[in-house]
Amino acid sequence: MNEASHYSTLPFGLPFGWYFWGLTIAVLLTVSPAAAKTVNVEMTAVETEVVVDGKGTKYKAWTFNGQFPGPVVRVTEGDTVHFTLKNLPTNSRPHSMDFHSAETNFLENYSEINPGETKKFTWVAKRPGIFAYHCGAFPMIQHVARGMFGAVIVDPKDPSVMPKADREYVLIQSELYNDPDDVQGMFAEKYDHVVFNGGIFKYDPVHATQGGDFLQAKPGERVRFYFVNIGPNRFSALHPIAEIWDDVWPTGTPANRMQSIQTQVVGPADGAIMDLVVETENIIPIVTHSLTDALRGAIALLEVKKDAEDLPLMPYVAPSDSAPSSK
Numbered sequence: 001m002n003e004a005s006h007y008s009t010l011p012f013g014l015p016f017g018w019y020f021w022g023l024t025i026a027v028l029l030t031v032s033p034a035a036a037k038t039v040n041v042e043m044t045a046v047e048t049e050v051v052v053d054g055k056g057t058k059y060k061a062w063t064f065n066g067q068f069p070g071p072v073v074r075v076t077e078g079d080t081v082h083f084t085l086k087n088l089p090t091n092s093r094p095h096s097m098d099f100h101s102a103e104t105n106f107l108e109n110y111s112e113i114n115p116g117e118t119k120k121f122t123w124v125a126k127r128p129g130i131f132a133y134h135c136g137a138f139p140m141i142q143h144v145a146r147g148m149f150g151a152v153i154v155d156p157k158d159p160s161v162m163p164k165a166d167r168e169y170v171l172i173q174s175e176l177y178n179d180p181d182d183v184q185g186m187f188a189e190k191y192d193h194v195v196f197n198g199g200i201f202k203y204d205p206v207h208a209t210q211g212g213d214f215l216q217a218k219p220g221e222r223v224r225f226y227f228v229n230i231g232p233n234r235f236s237a238l239h240p241i242a243e244i245w246d247d248v249w250p251t252g253t254p255a256n257r258m259q260s261i262q263t264q265v266v267g268p269a270d271g272a273i274m275d276l277v278v279e280t281e282n283i284i285p286i287v288t289h290s291l292t293d294a295l296r297g298a299i300a301l302l303e304v305k306k307d308a309e310d311l312p313l314m315p316y317v318a319p320s321d322s323a324p325s326s327k
Contacts, residue, residue: 036078036157043070044086045095045135050147052176052193053200054210060180061147062095062135068198069172069230070133070150072314077128077157082120089116094137099123100269101131101152112137128156129252130226130271139183144232145191146180147198151228151271154252161254163247165224165275167217170314171196173229173236173266173288173298189233194293196300197314203300204285214283214303216311223276223302225286226252226313231268237289239263240276240302247275263289278304 046066049058064070075081085097094112102123104110109121134140135148151170156162175191182190193200205212217223229236245261252273264272278284284302287294 038080038082039075040082041073042084044088045091046088047091052198054208059176062143063147064150068147072151072153072170074153075125076155077125079125080122081125082122085113085119087113087115087117091115095135095148096137097133098136099133099152101125101154110136125154128154128254130228130273132228132230132269132271134230141186141232142183144230145175145177145186149174149230151226153226156254163222166221168224168313169215170226171300175232175234193296194234194298196298200297201299207299214301215315216308217278217302217304218306218308219278219280219304225274227266227274228271229266229268233268234293236266237263238266239287239289241285241287243276243278243284245274246277249273281305
């Protein structure tokens, strides 16, 4: 096997009940804890439209790989990442990449590239945790609000430093602005929706206008949530209604373990790992307890049942037959 291994992306497709992108996970080869490796990650800036609800509402997005959010990148502590960013010649704006998981040369590696250009740089995943990545091109607030963001999971090289999870999910909180060209409106926080993984009530069939599906788990399973709040403006106060987080690791750092947390506050472009064990069959709403944001789309329902299905890290939900097709 070559020293360098390409990640593969698995298209989980769409948020609940509609079509807007093939959401993917960058799945990297699993190795023994002590065996650091070199991985190649490639992303392309794509300016496109996505659909963000079951009614077929379109959002003018700037994306990585045409996905909203971008692909989840998963590596192990100590890995070396060779990163390539391409800006399509058909794009209208410069774009860039800012990995919060990297300690690198800011001016050299995080600078903008124009349409038609490519940038490459290398960084080492020195610290385990859950991290944001996003475009840092000017104005950064607009590039983030329009969808140029995602998550990086850096697993600890010694997996015994954290309890083993039975099931894992990634949730990325972000804001939607009906007019993504209104930068001054973004400065004034004139957002219209707050969402998990790019969709309004994506995992909440109760509040969703159309579509929506549950996250699932079995009684007694340790369910691990890798949570990123990308903002660009709103704080999150993540709470499992009728439950308590069993363990929480701010930024996902194993040394940061806290226990029995009712609500975990996560600022813009920060993250946390949160574990939940539900002993009996139940439905647990997971919300940001900034309730104006929850009721604008940031609610996910975890259905705990004995026959729970195995779902991907970022679950795919098929499009609703009643949703209008994108043209």
